[in-house]
Amino acid sequence: MSLWDMDDTARLLVTVLLAAFVIERVVAGVGFLFEKPKDKAKIWRFAGTAVLGAIAVWLAHIRLLTRLNNDVSPWIDYPLSWLVLVAGADRIRDFVGGGGGGAKAAAPELPPIQINITDKDGHLTMNEVKPR
Secondary structure, three states: OOHHHOOHHHHHHHHHHHHHHHHHHHHHHHHHHOOOOHHHHHHHHHHHHHHHHHHHHHHOOOOHHHHHOOOOOHHHHHHHHHHHHHHHHHHHHHHOOOOOOOOOOOOOOOOOEEEEEEOOOOOEEEEEEOOO
16 A cells, blocks of 8 residues: 555645654754753744744645635635644654753652551561662
């Protein structure tokens, strides 16, 4: 089965997911190259995602509402499709652990668990279990 045999809706879904993934990776790569203070970096990351999302909607003909209902104005369909794609790029980043491709931060060390057991004679037994 080739890509051209797929249903239009499935093709649209695959296109949106791939475009969102590519946008997130490109923006993360550019953000890594041009490290800025946190506030400015967020603005530039959003601007990059917005521009790439608009290009993807235009070039890949991503039209969400048109797939659902043929009587929709392009003035509504284009911005909504763009919004879903840009929001999806952000969610894809969260899903793949995104943002920069550097090494992951070390997991915080968990404290040991203390188990206190008091028998009927009042004798206290303490056990300590360390997480792996």
